[in-house]
Amino acid sequence: MLNLEGTIAHITNWLREYCVENQQQGFVLGISGGIDSAVTSTLCARTGLPVLCVEMPIHQHSSHEDRAQEHIAWLGEHHPNVKSERVQLTQVFDALVNELPAQEETAARSLALANTRARLRMTTLYYLAGIHRYLVAGTGNKVEDFGVGFYTKYGDGGVDLSPIADLTKTEVFAIAKELGIIESILGAKPSDGLFADDRSDEDQLRASYPELEWAMALRDANSSVEWEKLTARQHEVLVIYDRLHAANAHKWLPIPVCVIPAGLRG
Helix, strand or coil, X not given: CCCHHHHHHHHHHHHHHHHHHCCCCEEEXXXXXXXXXXXXXXXXXXXCCCEEEEECCCCCCHHHHXXXXXXXXXXXXXXXXXXXXXXXXXXXXXXXXXXXXXXXXXXXXXXXXXXXXXXXXXXXXXXXXXXXXXXXXXXXXXXXXXXXXXXXXXXXXXXXXXXXXXXXXXXXXXXXXXXXXXXXXXXXXXXXXXXXXXXXXXHHHCCCHHHHHHHHHHHHCXXXXXXXXXXXXXXXXXXXXXXXXXXXXXXXXXXXXXXXXXXHCC
């Protein structure tokens, strides 16, 4: 069982110490209206250092925007070191899409454009970070970052530090309740917000976070799997997890470098 109070204190101290040691002034992060960004921004705010919460809508579903604004208002009421910015990226995104080579509407194109949204947001955050000498705080959790790779490379994966990347989604929800995160976020379906509709993470992953946590724990323990003892759903979830973990390993493995053999240098 996770020690919630101790974990909150540990992450808060870790954030503050890292920022001070690296001679930065504070933190900047995107607020999506989801649980991960709500928890991360609150932990950053608890450091007492300046925190800039940024809304970056791109054809955003209204429910995501409403929750993001509600959270920022709540956070600002409790922490005077919190400020916010709203950068409307819809027209920027549309202008870029109009300049890209025309393509048929396919699942691959839809995913590529979703990832483009995340990369525009990353660019925006680093612009603001550069101006203010802030660190870009990541909002990925353990299952997303190291289990199934459910994030955009050089998008929401492009950050300076990852405060909650050693917490499962279940633990993030527990931390959120301890922090007093607003009910509209606690009750919302987890969603990456990279599409104009309200599709959830589970819709995309075909498994819930508790199911994926079970599969990740099983694989991390290097336990031999007795397939005949698994239920049909457990079998399905393990196949989903293994497929995603293998397909997205390039996201957390070091970028491969082609080393030139000594014999090719004079």
